[in-house]
Amino acid sequence: MNHTIAPTTPRQRFIQNLAESELFQHYQKAFHTLTSLPLGLEASKEDEHIESIVTRKGVAGVVETQVPVRVGKNTIAVLLTGGVRLQPANADTFAPVAKALLDDGHSAPEIRGAKVHFEHAPIMEPARYEAALAILQSFALQLGESAHRMLFATATHEPEAVRNAKTFIHAHLAEPMSLEAVASAVNVSPFHFCKLFKRATGLTFTDFVNRARVEKAKRMLMKPAARITEVAYDVGFQSLSHFNRSFRRIADESPTEFRSRMKHSGPALMAA
Template identity: 35%
Template sequence: MTKADHIKIPAEIDTIYSELLTTDLFSIYRTAFEQVTGQTLALIHPDIISTPKEESLRCKNDFCSMMLNTDTCKNRCTEHTLDLSKRIDQQAFTASCDANITTTLIPIQTKTGTVAYLRSGQVRTDEKEIDPDFFLKISKAMPPHVGRDVIMLFDAARVYTKDEYKSQLTLLGAFALQLSDLANNLITKIHPKSGNIVDLTKRFIHEKLSEKISLDTLAENAKVTNSYLCKQFKKSTGLTVVEYINRHRVELAKELLSSRNVRIIEIAYETGFQSLSQFNRSFHRYTGQSPTEYKAQTRAELTS
């Protein structure tokens, strides 16, 4: 896989995918579907290569599970899924790999585009017979006992009829519509906030200015991903989140240095800096003076 295989996915769509993957709806349906059909059901990221490893390798087919650990199929399943995604339109797309294992990719469509794919199958069907040369090729790259095990697992795999597989896809199509509705609802919740994310974050920062503030905490408060928050914040303010926090901490420190006769280290911690050295660096960066110099200057101005 190369960087060219990656698709640039908006941060909010990445968030929607993560939300769908952890919903009770998906978890309950997947468990029921797999138990009833014996198939595998995975939720694939719209950027195929960004799918979590445990999700992309999800497979109940013993033959495929063994083949994925071989050089022959190490990346082939991901490549096959990627190829399906490129050929898909608005509807499901079904194809078979070199081993004639059938896989179907069903897009989860929303008003902002595809936010995920349901991947089912990875099963044998009665529509095609495997090319005898396939096992001849892979057996040359394996120890004899491994090659025998692979053939035995393939022969033992359940073969679905065309009608059985079609019925399963009908169920998945209906489920895909449910997930699409859920995804649209999640998008509706995110987008009204997108214009207010920066204001919400600013308020939180000012409320917690004297405390330790992490990007994770800010993103969680705004209900968005870290990267999306950073992008929106920089676009709106021209500053990174860290720059904004430090600038306002320095402004608060200036007020305190001018109005209170306390040690500089106390001001540093009271304004949320984690160390005196960090405070000194940030203060000098934004004022051109050290806290000591600024304090002396303001005291001199007051007494003159």
């Protein structure tokens, strides 16, 4: 499941960087060693909304599965695996394949040749395949968190103005911030900066700032003594309602729900 098509959109370029990361490369090798299944990573299409695992079965019974990788509410990529059949090769399971080929006008020798390929397709027990998908679901969550962090890190391949803008944004998160002010700080016209920033990061300036503020808020909310209202203003939101709306849109949960989940899933992480 290796895709060699050159990336053309910001999302595709970003997902290519994610696929080349040490985290994905290490997991891809470990997953194949454990399950003998291939594992690929592909940017999701802009008009495609995959909310949960999707498994499709071809006429020969070969299954392929997509596991969504999400940043907040947005599916940015899919993990791809499969290429196996979940049923044994016998006359009953080949019958639908033979019928489909016959209906398409294939000859008897062609159908016999298809039967040879059918019998040699790798087979996996359904329970084992489901277990592999459960492992991928957990990895998809981890990969989504890594992707979120990568969005806000400065990258050497990015234009200097974008790198400088990210540094400026992180240093001034608590302050009111406009596109014009950041563009001026990095010596680029607002119009050019808007296009440059979106092309390099895949995000609008406003969305990037809000996501950076929410990311910082998450770290602050890990401290039990921090009050949600104070956190909202400390990361630059001008109202609690705006903070709550942005947090839920980006993190898919409220600040209170995030803090509660962190407390119950890992008390040791909640540093005083």
